[in-house]
Amino acid sequence: MATKTFWDWVGAIVSNYGQMFLSGAGTTMLIAITGTIIGFLIGLIVAIIRTIPVLPQDNKAKKVILKVANAIMAIYIEVFRGTPMMVQAMIVYYGLMEAFKIDLDPLTAGILIVSINTGAYMSEIVRGGIESIDEGQFDAAHAIGMTHWQTMTNVILPQAIRNILPATGNEFVINIKDTSVLNVISVTELFFATKTVKGIALRTFETFFVAGVIYLVLTFTVTRILRFIEKKMDGDDSYTIMASSSMPDQQFIKIRGGKHEHRQWLHDESDQK
Amino acid sequence: MSEVVKIKNLHKSFGKNEILKGIDFSVNYGEVVCLIGSSGSGKSTLLRCINMLEHADKGEILFHGENVLEKGYDVTKYRAKLGMVFQQFNLFDNKTVLDNCTVGQIKVLKKNKEEARQIAMKYLEKVGMDAYINAKPRQLSGGQKQRVAIARALSMEPEALLFDEPTSALDPEMVGEVMKVMKDLADSGLTMLVVTHEMSFARDVSNRVVFMDKGVIVEDDIPANIFNNPKNERTREFLKRAIEKY
Numbered sequence: 001m002a003t004k005t006f007w008d009w010v011g012a013i014v015s016n017y018g019q020m021f022l023s024g025a026g027t028t029m030l031i032a033i034t035g036t037i038i039g040f041l042i043g044l045i046v047a048i049i050r051t052i053p054v055l056p057q058d059n060k061a062k063k064v065i066l067k068v069a070n071a072i073m074a075i076y077i078e079v080f081r082g083t084p085m086m087v088q089a090m091i092v093y094y095g096l097m098e099a100f101k102i103d104l105d106p107l108t109a110g111i112l113i114v115s116i117n118t119g120a121y122m123s124e125i126v127r128g129g130i131e132s133i134d135e136g137q138f139d140a141a142h143a144i145g146m147t148h149w150q151t152m153t154n155v156i157l158p159q160a161i162r163n164i165l166p167a168t169g170n171e172f173v174i175n176i177k178d179t180s181v182l183n184v185i186s187v188t189e190l191f192f193a194t195k196t197v198k199g200i201a202l203r204t205f206e207t208f209f210v211a212g213v214i215y216l217v218l219t220f221t222v223t224r225i226l227r228f229i230e231k232k233m234d235g236d237d238s239y240t241i242m243a244s245s246s247m248p249d250q251q252f253i254k255i256r257g258g259k260h261e262h263r264q265w266l267h268d269e270s271d272q273k
Numbered sequence: 274m275s276e277v278v279k280i281k282n283l284h285k286s287f288g289k290n291e292i293l294k295g296i297d298f299s300v301n302y303g304e305v306v307c308l309i310g311s312s313g314s315g316k317s318t319l320l321r322c323i324n325m326l327e328h329a330d331k332g333e334i335l336f337h338g339e340n341v342l343e344k345g346y347d348v349t350k351y352r353a354k355l356g357m358v359f360q361q362f363n364l365f366d367n368k369t370v371l372d373n374c375t376v377g378q379i380k381v382l383k384k385n386k387e388e389a390r391q392i393a394m395k396y397l398e399k400v401g402m403d404a405y406i407n408a409k410p411r412q413l414s415g416g417q418k419q420r421v422a423i424a425r426a427l428s429m430e431p432e433a434l435l436f437d438e439p440t441s442a443l444d445p446e447m448v449g450e451v452m453k454v455m456k457d458l459a460d461s462g463l464t465m466l467v468v469t470h471e472m473s474f475a476r477d478v479s480n481r482v483v484f485m486d487k488g489v490i491v492e493d494d495i496p497a498n499i500f501n502n503p504k505n506e507r508t509r510e511f512l513k514r515a516i517e518k519y
Contacts, residue, residue: 056328057344136363139326140422144377144429145353154376158367239369239408 009206017197024193025214027107031182031189032175034111039118039175040168046073046119047126048152073123080120086181089113093185110187114179118171125167129160162233169226173219190214276301276335277433277464278323278355283332285315285322292318293329294488300433300466305459307475307496308468310485311511316468317360319485320437323466324357353381356426356434360442362418364410370397370421371406374428382429389428396424400454416447420454433464440471472515476500484508 004012014021050070054063080088093109096102104112133156141151180191194211198204279299285292292315300306308316321327323334325341325348333340341351365373374393378384384392397403400420410418419439426434439455440448452474459465459478469475475482475496482499484492484507492499492508503509 055348057342057346057348059344134361134363136359136361137365139359140357140363140365142326142349143324143352143355143357143359144425145349145351145381146377147349150380154380155365155367162367235409239405239412241404242406 009203020193024190028179028190031110031179035114036172036175038115039122042119043122043126046123077120085117089185106185106187110182125164129164165230176218279335281333283329285329305465305479306481307479308483314485315488316485354432356431358436358439360438362422370408374425377429393428396427400424415443416450419451436467
């Protein structure tokens with residue numbers, strides 16, 4: 001048998017075990033996507049609750065409930081940011097099994113852990129996003145009679161979410177890579193699959209090289225998609241001037257806004273009504 | 274004349290710093306009241322206390338005979354009935370001009386979209402911004418933003434409108450367009466409470482001028498008396514400086 005080169009091994013591994021890599025990558029993405037989305041929602045809810053203002057005229061019950069809730073959330077954030085996800089995985093998966101006889105399947109446990117862990121980070125990221133919004137936006141929303149919830153959902157969060165998209169993208173990319181620690185509870189994600197392939201093919205370097213390339217393709221694709229979403233959310237920089245009773249009648253008007261330049265026909269009077 | 278808001282012995286401190294030291298004052302329906310005074314005299318704090326953006330420590334704010342500082346009073350409903358126009362405009366940056374004027378009507382007053390749109394258009398036309406309904410705040414000039422902010426407040430059809438130095442953040446050439454809108458509103462009989470450094474507005478448009486200094490109301494009178502015949506030494510000094518400056 002002639003000596004195989006590096007690329008021969010890579011080719012052989014891909015053609016023989018490609019299916020295992022693919023299903024591992026699929027599981028990795030499933031956990032990363034679900035975990036990031038659920039974590040993002042946890043982050044939003046925690047941040048909304050933590051920013052509820054306490055006013056002097058609020059009743060005692062509300063003050064106490066908020067205080068307890070804030071304490072619980074602070075502990076949650078500290079604990080899950082302050083311990084490794086690998087340790088959390090062992091505790092949740094084996095701990096629940098031993099102590100409470102709750103037998104989660106590894107995939108469910110994996111999604112649960114990534115979600116809770118991401119939630120802790122996202123809570124802080126969302127809080128930062130909310131604090132970055134000008135105080136005047138809160139004032140204006142309160143001044144027209146919006147409640148805290150209405151202020152958050154209509155005014156603050158749409159702006160805050162745009163501002164924290166890059167940080168959220170970071171979390172997503174980290175999650176794609178960090179699902180690899182879930183191999184300790186035998187979730188068959190990409191790293192686990194790679195280890196299995198290595199055990200059969202007995203080539204460590206080439207097998208993990210393939211895994212590395214797959215991880216890179218996954219994270220690169222995700223960052224490009226997020227960048228696209230950011231651009232979409234920023235919207236077009238131009239706008240149309242409508243026909244108005246207070247403006248001279250023009251047939252055609254050109255608006256320059258930022259980098260785009262648009263020409264648009266004015267709606268005539270009959271269009272408006 | 275009946276009062277929109279009546280304030281009794283209002284106190285407010287930030288830490289050890291007492292900003293309002295017992296304010297008694299009221300605004301009647303149909304009145305245009307100007308609050309004047311040097312920076313740090315507590316005028317803006319008073320306005321923010323009236324709208325509950327700041328919470329007064331002591332005293333009463335009576336609205337339709339009810340003290341809004343009382344525990345359990347529905348603050349959001351109260352705020353919806355008092356419009357507010359800010360120095361920094363504070364338009365919702367994520368919303369178009371039209372949406373800025375409809376979101377409160379839809380979410381707070383529970384109006385349907387079409388009705389909200391019609392009301393918004395009416396007031397945007399009034400301030401001369403109906404051509405810009407699709408624009409985002411970042412695309413407007415300061416004067417245009419402030420006119421939209423006034424339309425947003427009017428769209429809630431409030432019982433009174435509070436203005437917190439509405440022209441202080443504007444370039445000089447834009448002050449006029451906002452002042453004209455405010456004068457039109459005053460002429461239409463809207464109840465207005467205006468914190469301002471525009472002495473000409475206070476003198477020519479308002480029904481009453483309130484001079485504040487160091488957290489107390491020093492003088493509260495019709496503009497002719499305040500400007501031509503101030504009773505208090507502090508008022509005289511302030512007006513002398515103010516008129517030199519502007």
